[in-house]
Amino acid sequence: MEKLNKLYEGKAKEVYKTSDPNCLIVSYKDDATAFNGEKKGTISGKGAINNQLTNHFMQMLEKNNIPTHFVKEISKNETLVKKVKIIPLEVIVRNLAAGSFSKRYGVEEGTRLKKPSLEFSLKNDDLGDPLINTYHILSIGLATEFEIERIEKYAFKINSLLREYLLKFDVELVDFKLEFGKTPDGKIILADEISPDTCRFWDTHTHEKLDKDRFRRDLGGEKEAYFEMLKRIIGK
Ligand code: ADP
Ligand code: UDP
Numbered sequence: 001m002e003k004l005n006k007l008y009e010g011k012a013k014e015v016y017k018t019s020d021p022n023c024l025i026v027s028y029k030d031d032a033t034a035f036n037g038e039k040k041g042t043i044s045g046k047g048a049i050n051n052q053l054t055n056h057f058m059q060m061l062e063k064n065n066i067p068t069h070f071v072k073e074i075s076k077n078e079t080l081v082k083k084v085k086i087i088p089l090e091v092i093v094r095n096l097a098a099g100s101f102s103k104r105y106g107v108e109e110g111t112r113l114k115k116p117s118l119e120f121s122l123k124n125d126d127l128g129d130p131l132i133n134t135y136h137i138l139s140i141g142l143a144t145e146f147e148i149e150r151i152e153k154y155a156f157k158i159n160s161l162l163r164e165y166l167l168k169f170d171v172e173l174v175d176f177k178l179e180f181g182k183t184p185d186g187k188i189i190l191a192d193e194i195s196p197d198t199c200r201f202w203d204t205h206t207h208e209k210l211d212k213d214r215f216r217r218d219l220g221g222e223k224e225a226y227f228e229m230l231k232r233i234i235g236k
Contacts, residue, residue, distance in 0.1 A: 001025075001080055011037060012050070012197055018080065022184070026051075028077045032197075034216040036128055041215060048076040049226045050195035055079055056234055057162065057194040064161050066154060067189040069181065084181025084191050087143050088123040089132070091151060093159045094175040098200055099213075101175070110207065116159055118152060123179070150188045151180050158190070166201070169232040171210065174200035196226050 002019040009015075011033045016025040028047035033040050051073070058070040069081040094117045097107040101117075120137065121129040134148050143151070155178055163173045176199035179192035192198075196211040203210060210229050214222040230236055 001074075012047075013193070022083055023071060023080055024083045025074065026079055026081055028193075032212065032215050032222070034212070036125055039216070043215065043222050043226060045223060046197070046226050049230045050193060050197055051077045051079055052234055052236075053195050053229060054193040057165075058190065060165060061158060061161060061190065064157075066158055066161070067187065069189055069191040081191070082183065082189065084183055084189060086123075086179055086181045086191060087147070087151070087188075089137065089142060089151075089179070090121040090123050090129060091155050091178040091180065092119050092121065092175060093117070093155050093178070094119075095159070095163060096172070096174045096200075096202075098174050116156060118155055147182075147188055154180070154188070154190065162194070166233075167204065170204045171229070171232060172202040172204045172207075174202055176200070196229050201229060 001023065003025050004017040004019065007015045007017050007024070012029055012031060014027040014029065016027065018025055028051040030042050030044055030047045031040070032043045032046065055070055055073050058068040062068055062070065069084055071080040071082060073079050094101055094113060097105075097111040097113060098109045101107065102109045120132050120134070122132045123129060137143050137148060138145060158178065159173070166173050176194065178190060178194070180188050181191040183189060199211060200213060201210040202208065209219065210225045212222070214220065214225050
């Protein structure tokens with residue numbers, strides 16, 4: 001598969017066209033951003049770790065009947081994926097209260113939720129990714145009722161599969177963000193990434209943070225946290 005011109009450069013990844021019109025190459029960067037790009041930095045090795053962890057998780061999900069964009073890992077930080085039309089929604093699933101949920105609802109960080117919860121944000125940096133409900137999604141025409149149902153079903157299934165999987169490595173899945181896309185034949189599949197950039201991972205026993213919150217909150221040890229996740233899950 002030949003890598004062609006760059007189509008897009010985002011905050012964490014670059015996206016390239018390939019000689020196959022149905023596939024793209026995503027290249028993960030070491031750049032780290034937070035607060036909608038206001039805070040910038042570099043976490044050396046992050047790109048390769050996020051690429052490998054994402055691919056590992058997506059292959060586990062595929063084995064459990066979740067369709068994903070994963071095709072093939074090409075190098076430490078590059079992967080061939082199915083090209084999709086991204087549905088411009090951030091799908092956020094939570095098991096424990098943290099971050100914006102804790103702030104918005106006054107629920108102490110670390111409180112176990114009585115039931116996993118799900119919310120949507122509109123994926124739009126200029127608007128600051130505002131919360132959006134299903135009525136709004138339907139009114140604007142971002143997705144159909146059927147598609148929303150599918151996305152919610154997949155998101156909760158991914159949550160239970162990933163939560164259980166991570167517990168074997170003493171990692172608590174606090175919350176995470178997913179993106180879904182549509183294939184040319186109209187199927188909804190999981191796209192983008194599943195990594196310490198997009199998930200909150202806590203050590204089950206100590207509640208030590210093993211994710212991007214170390215960078216967001218200036219806790220230090222962000223590089224070590226990413227390497228620790230790689231070591232626990234992939235063993236490198
Ligand atoms: P952002 O755009 O938020 O800065 P990234 O730096 O991660 O994010 O850029 C990757 C971009 O690629 C995102 O806009 C994401 O929605 C998009 N993307 C992820 N997977 C696919 C895919 N399979 N097909 C098309 N676009 C994708
Ligand atoms: N998240 C993400 N991208 C975003 C916003 C959130 O990947 O643009 C992830 C984040 O890593 C966390 C979950 O979604 O795992 C919930 O984030 P929250 O809404 O609490 O936002 P934050 O506190 O990060 O602003």
